[in-house]
Amino acid sequence: MSEHLTAVAETTKLARVLGITDPTELDFLVDLPPAAIRAYRERVTDRLFDRDTKRLKGIAAASKIVPVALSAKMAERAFGPVLCAAVASAVEPQRALDIAKNLTPTFLAECAVQLDPRRTADIIAAVPPTMVTDVARELLSRGDHITMGRFVHVVPEPALRAAAPVMSDPDLLRIGFLLEDKTAIDNVLHIVADRVAGIIRSAYDQNMWAEGIDLLDSIAPHNRAWIGDITAGLGGEVLDALITAVAELDAWATLLPITSAMSEHSLRLFAQRPAVHDQTNLAAIMDAALDGGQWVNLLPLASQLPTEQRAFIATRVADQTDERLRELIDQAHTAGLWSTLIPLAHALEPHARARVAERARELGLDDEAGELELIAAL
Template identity: 30%
Template structure:
C-alpha cells in the first residue's frame, strides 16, 4: 500500500473515487460477520472490537475458535465428569439437574455428553430452556448434538431464537441441520431477518442448498426487501457463495420483480463490477427471463458488463446468446 499522501497512479492504486469491487465488499462483510461472532463469544458489543475491522475474516475466525476452545478447556475435566453422571441418571432427573445448573453450563455439558444421551436429555427439557442453552452452545456442540435431535424440536427452538432476534446463533444452527430443517425454521421469517441469518451462517457451503429449497416467493420477498432497505450489496455478496443453479434461481426471481427493483440490483452490480459473479448463473436462466433482465433502464449496461465478463473468460457461447437475446 502506498503511504498516505503518496501520489497514486492507475498502475499501483485503484481510483479512490471508484466504488469498491464486489470481492472487497464481500471480504468486508465476512469480517463484519466474524466480528459479531467474536463479540458474542466475548460478551461484548461489536463496536468494542472495531479496531479489528480491517483484519481478514479468516484471522478473526481463527481467533474466535481459539477463544471458544480456551473457554471450553478451562473446566473440561469437571464437565466431563458431570456428563458422565448425567449419562447414568434417569433422563427426567438429569433434565431437572441441567435446569438447576443453568443454560451456560447445560450447554457445556451437552457438548461433553455422548450425542445419544444429549438427544435424550434435550427431549426432556422445556423449549425456553433449550433456546437459552442454544445461545451458549459452541459450534462443535451444535454439530455434535443438533443433527440427532427431532427436527420438530430443532424447528421450535429455531423459531424461538428467530422471534428473539438471535440471528447469529441461528446462523450457527442452520449450518448444522439439513436444509429442510433450516427452511422449516425460517419459512415464516421476516425477509430482512432471513438475509441476516444467511449473512451470519457459520458454514457458507450450506447456502446453495438453502437457496435451492427456499420457495420462490420467499426468495422474491427477500430480494424485494433488500431493494426497500437499500441492502442490495449484502444480497449480491451472498451471490458469491452460491453455485451456478442458485445464481440462476436468484436471477430468475429478480426478473420477476418490478422494473425499479431490477434496476436497483443491476445498478449496484454495475457499481461493484459483479458481472463475473453473475455470469455462471446465466445458463440456468431461460431466454425470456434473460430478455426481461436486459430491458432498460439498467439492462443495456448489464448486457455490456456481462458480455465483457464472458469475453474475458472466452465464453463465446454466452456472448453469442447475449447478442441474440439482448435488445
Template identity: 30%
Template sequence: MSRLANRAEVIKLARFLSVKAGSLSYLHDLPSDAVATLRSAISDVLHDELREPLGLLAAVARWLPAWVSALCARSWFGAPMTARLASELPAWRVANIAKYLDTEFLADVAIDLDPRSAREVLHLLAAKKVMAISHVLLLRRDFVTLGRFVALLPDDVLQQVAVSIEDEGDLLQILFFIEARYRIDHIVRLIPTERMRRAVLLVCDESRRDLWPSLLALLTHAGYGLKCELGDLAAEQGERVLTAIIETVQAEDLWEDVLPVVVCLSPEVQKQVVNLAALQRPEVLQQIIKATSYRQLWSAILCLAEVMNSAGRDNLAEVMEQADDEFLAQAAYAALLRSQWHTLLDIVRRLTPARQQDCHEILAHYLPSLDSETATYLQGLLNEYGIKPRPSAPA
C-alpha cells in the same frame, strides 16, 4: 472471494468475540472460509483450555439423573459452560438433559453451542422443543444463531420452522448467516415459491433497505439452477425490481459477487438485465470493470457484452478507454479461450485510434502461438473491424 460471505463471517466472529463488527474491518480482504476457520480455531483453543474440568464434569453428568444435571446446568454452570459441556457428552444424554431445561435457557445455550457437535442432538430433540427454541431466538432477532443451526435441522422440522417465520425478511437474514451454504438450494426449495417471490420484492421496499444485501447473498450463494430460477423470478417482477437490484449492488459495491450470478441467468433474462439503462451508466460500468479486474471475471464480462446493445457497447468502450493494458490483455486472453473475438473486437473498434493500436499490439502477440488457420482467422477479423497496427516510425 464473496464480499457478502465475508461480511457474514466477520459479523459471526465479532459476535463470538463480543466485539463490534467494525473493529474487525481489517478482515474484510480475507476469504470468508479463512474467517470461518479462524473462528473455529479460536473456539477450539478456548475449549482445549477447559478440557480437563469439562472432562471431569462430563464424567459426573454421565452418572447423574438427567433432571439433576439439568438443575446443575441452570443453577451452577450457566449457558456458556453448558454449551461447552454438551460437546463432551453423548448426543442422547444431551437430549435427555434438555427435556428438563426451559426454552429460554436452551436458547442461551444455543448461542455458544458448537454446530459441529449439535447435528445429532437436534435430530433427537422433539420437534416441538426445537420450534420453541427457534421462536425464542426469533423474538430476540438472533439471526446469527438461527443461521448457524438451520441447515442441521431435519426437513420436516425445518419446514415447520419456516412456516412459523411470517416475515420473509427474517428468512433472508437467517439464510444470510447460514453455516452450511451448500444447503441453501435444498432449504430454499422447501419454502413455497410465493414466499420467495415476496422476498425478491423486498428489494423495492426502501424501508427495508437493510435486507437487500441478504437477498443478494441468497442469489450469490445459490447453485446454478437456483440462480436461474431466482433470476427469472426477479425478472418476472419487471424493470423496477431489476433496476432496484442493480442500484443496490452499485451502492454496496457488490459487483464481485453479482457478476457471476448474471452470467448464470437464462439468456432472455441476461439480455434484459444487461440492457437496462441502470446498468449501462458509466459509473456502474466502471465498478463492473473494477470487479472484473479484481476477481479475474474476464469471461463473465465478455458473456455480458455479447448480449449488450450498441449503446451499451459504446458506454463500455468509453470506460475501457481508461483501462490499463493489463485489462485489455486479460480480455484478449478470455476472448481466445471462449472464441469471443467478434464481441471483443466490436468493442475495441469503438475505442480511439491510439487505444485500438494498443489492442492490436496485444493481439499480435498471440498470432505466432496460434495455428495457421486460427491466426489467419484472427487477422481477418482485425482487418474486418478496422483495427490496424501502429504506423512504423520513419527511418
C-alpha cells in the same frame, strides 16, 4: 467485495463470542482476511470451552447416574445455559438428547446461544424437527440470527423444512448472511425455493442489499439462472436498487456471473435499465471484466446493451494490447461465446475489428471472420 461482506459477518459472530453488544465496535477488523477473523473466533471459543475440561467431564459422568428428568431439572434450575452448553459436548449424544427433550424451548434457546456446533453436531443432527422449530421460534423472537446461522449446516433437511415457516423472508436473508458454512445456502434455497422472490424483495423493501448480494455471491453456479430470472422479474425498481447497491459496494464481480446465467429475456430487461448505461457503472463493469476475471460473464450483457453503451465497452477493449486482445478472444472462444462477441466486435474501430477477424480465422471460424472483415472494409 465478497471478502469484505464475509469479514462483516465474521466480526458480527466474533462480537457475540466476546460479549460485545454492538458488532460495529469491531469494524476495525473488517479489512483483515475473513479466515483470520474466523480462526481467532474459534480459538477464543476453544479457550472458553477447554479451560475446565476435567471438571466438565466429571459433571457429564455424574449425569449418567441421575434419572433424565432429574438431570433436566438440575440443568435448568442449578447449572444454567452456559454450563449446560459446556457440558453438552462431553455427554453421550443420546443422553444429551434425552435430557434436552425435558427442557423448555426457552432454556434450549439459551443453551443454543452458547453451544459450539463443531462440538455438538451429532446432538443437533438428532434433535426432532418439532424441537428445532420451537427453538428457532424462540431465537427469532429475540432477533437472534447469529445462532440460527451457526447451526444451519448441521441441522438435517426435515428439521430445516419444519422450521422454515417460522422464519420471515428478512429472517432467511439475515440467517443466510450469517451462515457458518456458506455451502449450506444451496440446500436452504432448495427448501425455500417458493419464497426466493420474497427473500429478494425483502432486500429491496428493507434495504438489506449487502445481505442479498452476499446471497448471490454464495450460491452455486447451477442456481444462478433461476435466481437471476426471478430477480429480473421483480420489476425495474428492484433492478435499479440492486444495480445501485452493487455499484456502491463495487460488487460487479458478484453480479456479472448472475446476469450471464439469465435467460435472454431477463438479461434484456436488465440491460435496459438506465443505471447500467451510466458511464461510471460501465467503467466499473469493465474493470471487473478486464481486471477481475469477469470477461466471459460480461459478454452476454454487452451483447444486449444499446449501441452507445456497447461502443463505450468496445473502446476499452480496443485499448488492449494485441496479446491481451488475443487472450480475450480465446477466452470467449473457449466459453463458446462467439455469438455474444460478434455484436461487441461490430462496435470496435476498424483496426481492432480486423484483429478480432484475424484471430477468428486462425481459430477456423471463417464465417465469423468473413463477416467482421466485410464490416471492417465498409
